[in-house]
Amino acid sequence: xxxxxxxxxxxxxxxxxxxxxxxxxxxxxxxxxxxxxxxxxxxxxxxxxxxxxxxxxxxxxxxxxxxxxxxxxxxxxxxxxxxxxxxxxxxxxxxxxxxxxxxxxxxxxxxxxxxxxxxxxxxxxxxxxxxxxxxxxxxxxxxxxxxxxxxxxxxxxxxxxxxxxxxxxxxxxxxxxxxxxxxxxxxxxxxxxxxxxxxxxxxxxxxxxxxxxxxxxxxxxxxxxxxxxxxxxxxxxxxxxxxxxxxxxxxxxxxxxxxxxxxxxxxxxxxxxxxxxxxxxxxxxxxxxxxxxxxxxxxxxxxxxxxxxxxxxxxxxxxxxxxxxxxxxxxxxxxxxxxxxxxxxxxxxxxxxxx
Amino acid sequence: xxxxxxxxxxxxxxxxxxxxxxxxxxxxxxxxxxxxxxxxxxxxxxxxxxxxxxxxxxxxxxxxxxxxxxxxxxxxxxxxxxxxxxxxxxxxxxxxxxxxxxxxxxxxxxxxxxxxxxxxxxxxxxxxxxxxxxxxxxxxxxxxxxxxxxxxxxxxxxxxxxxxxxxxxxxxxxxxxxxxxxxxxxxxxxxxxxxxxxxxxxxxxxxxxxxxxxxxxxxxxxxxxx
Numbered sequence: 044x045x046x047x048x049x050x051x052x053x054x055x056x057x058x059x060x061x062x063x064x065x066x067x068x069x070x071x072x073x074x075x076x077x078x079x080x081x082x083x084x085x086x087x088x089x090x091x092x093x094x095x096x097x098x099x100x101x102x103x104x105x106x107x108x109x110x111x112x113x114x115x116x117x118x119x120x121x122x123x124x125x126x127x128x129x130x131x132x133x134x135x136x137x138x139x140x141x142x143x144x145x146x147x148x149x150x151x152x153x154x155x156x157x158x159x160x161x162x163x164x165x166x167x168x169x170x171x172x173x174x175x176x177x178x179x180x181x182x183x184x185x186x187x188x189x190x191x192x193x194x195x196x197x198x199x200x201x202x203x204x205x206x207x208x209x210x211x212x213x214x215x216x217x218x219x220x221x222x223x224x225x226x227x228x229x230x231x232x233x234x235x236x237x238x239x240x241x242x243x244x245x246x247x248x249x250x251x252x253x254x255x256x257x258x259x260x261x262x263x264x265x266x267x268x269x270x271x272x273x274x275x276x277x278x279x280x281x282x283x284x285x286x287x288x289x290x291x292x293x294x295x296x297x298x299x300x301x302x303x304x305x306x307x308x309x310x311x312x313x314x315x316x317x318x319x320x321x322x323x324x325x326x327x328x329x330x331x332x333x334x335x336x337x338x339x340x341x342x343x344x345x346x347x348x349x350x351x352x353x354x355x356x357x358x359x360x361x362x363x364x365x366x367x368x369x370x371x372x373x374x375x376x377x378x379x380x381x382x383x384x385x386x387x388x389x390x391x392x393x394x395x396x397x398x
Numbered sequence: 399x400x401x402x403x404x405x406x407x408x409x410x411x412x413x414x415x416x417x418x419x420x421x422x423x424x425x426x427x428x429x430x431x432x433x434x435x436x437x438x439x440x441x442x443x444x445x446x447x448x449x450x451x452x453x454x455x456x457x458x459x460x461x462x463x464x465x466x467x468x469x470x471x472x473x474x475x476x477x478x479x480x481x482x483x484x485x486x487x488x489x490x491x492x493x494x495x496x497x498x499x500x501x502x503x504x505x506x507x508x509x510x511x512x513x514x515x516x517x518x519x520x521x522x523x524x525x526x527x528x529x530x531x532x533x534x535x536x537x538x539x540x541x542x543x544x545x546x547x548x549x550x551x552x553x554x555x556x557x558x559x560x561x562x563x564x565x566x567x568x569x570x571x572x573x574x575x576x577x578x579x580x581x582x583x584x585x586x587x588x589x590x591x592x593x594x595x596x597x598x599x600x601x602x603x604x605x606x607x608x609x610x611x612x613x614x615x616x617x618x619x620x621x622x623x624x
Binding site for chain 2: 089091114115116117118120121122124126128130131132141142145146187188191
């Protein structure tokens with residue numbers, strides 16, 4: 044079960060030509076600069092625009108092919124727009140019930156209360172949309188989309204209309220949705236921070252074409268893609284809490300890269316978590332470092348290198364079955380005689396826990 | 399102060415305004431909806447036709463209507479051929495004239511109201527499972543409510559105040575086609591200034607009250623639905 048989408052769109056000077064397979068579970072981030080066709084793609088999936096040539100299959104239902112075009116209101120989907128777009132003539136409860144009342148008989152009845160609790164909007168039900176803050180409105184809009192029991196949730200930069208503080212307020216709700224939802228989510232964003240936190244799979248769009256797609260952990264470290272650039276370059280590592288060093292207040296996390304030691308002991312054993320290792324926090328040595336303060340040191344093999352400006356070099360490291368990125372100076376790279384295939388030790392100075 | 403015929407004229411005027419406004423709301427809504435959303439390239443032509451009564455002298459409009467509806471006109475002869483009679487100098491003829499004459503006052507506020515909603519709320523409703531008709535009745539109409547109120551009041555008030563069209567097509571038959579504005583003209587012609595004062599005052603007060611209501615309610619709507 045998955046989503047197959049093939050679209051050809053020509054709009055003036057802009058064209059979209061994609062052929063995608065999106066997994067049925069988890070969050071798929073559609074990432075790219077503005078004008079790369081992210082929103083066009085999402086609107087085509089929703090049926091809000093009708094590409095001349097297209098094929099769209101969600102699970103075993105064909106929503107569009109050469110002869111068929113299922114109109115938007117017959118597609119069991121939820122859509123969260125950039126702006127909350129709540130109905131101004133209805134209160135919050137009326138907004139939540141609008142889609143719910145219209146869902147077909149085939150959909151299972153999931154209680155509205157679940158989404159109200161999960162998005163923390165229980166206190167807002169009698170309020171008018173214009174009395175809500177931007178963050179509250181967007182949470183209501185997300186609950187409204189989910190209340191109609193969609194089989195697919197589409198989100199078009201749902202945080203872009205919010206200021207930084209509101210974004211920080213809403214991201215935890217999105218993360219808990221990620222754990223609760225058993226339907227696929229397509230999440231359009233131009234923020235690498237958001238996709239790093241929320242997406243499992245990633246589709247990179249560039250000028251209307253798919254530049255790359257796959258598991259997010261793989262794509263984040265590919266030096267030929269725009270994600271591994273500048274200060275934000277980082278590796279994302281899926282791990283599981285393996286154990287604790289209670290007396291030192293530390294937690295051990297097992298991952299494809301190896302065993303990480305992170306600060307704190309408040310995550311239960313066995314929990315899946317996502318770690319972030321910034322490229323600038325990874326340094327390299329040729330000999331195994333001794334008597335160092337750094338806890339996370341892994342034997343690694345240089346996989347690829349790419350200069351970043353004149354002074355810096357990005358190094359992609361194969362570590363165990365995963366990858367890390369390191370950003371070092373060009374001088375160090377030449378002093379250490381780094382080249383693909385060379386064996387080194389990666390010292391990870393700090394690890395951030397994403398969820 | 400008011401004579402029996404004045405009262406009859408007042409009653410007839412309000413009946414005419416009410417019927418015309420109702421017809422305009424029913425026919426103007428789909429027209430305004432279509433004008434507000436279509437991407438037809440010649441839409442501007444139709445918009446100009448709808449706006450024509452704003453600039454055309456009412457007597458010109460009335461004259462053409464008389465020609466078309468009269469017993470020698472295409473519609474008039476059709477009516478007579480069907481066994482009826484020509485529509486000139488009838489209440490029905492007045493209603494037809496008023497509907498055309500007041501059309502822009504109803505269609506334009508509605509069109510503006512529909513345009514102001516934008517596509518987004520309707521798209522949201524579609525993604526929530528609402529069919530096109532469902533979207534129109536549960537999203538577009540409620541959101542355009544202030545526009546409907548403005549359209550109804552302006553259409554009504556404008557019909558109450560018409561003169562030229564009525565004079566041309568309806569004539570001046572007391573109890574059948576004599577409306578207030580024409581009764582007033584008769585009074586002045588006959589130098590009956592007392593009755594002219596009274597009728598004028600009534601029209602002034604009613605018109606003012608209607609406009610006050612429009613502006614006051616629009617202010618409230620704006621507060622409730624920014």
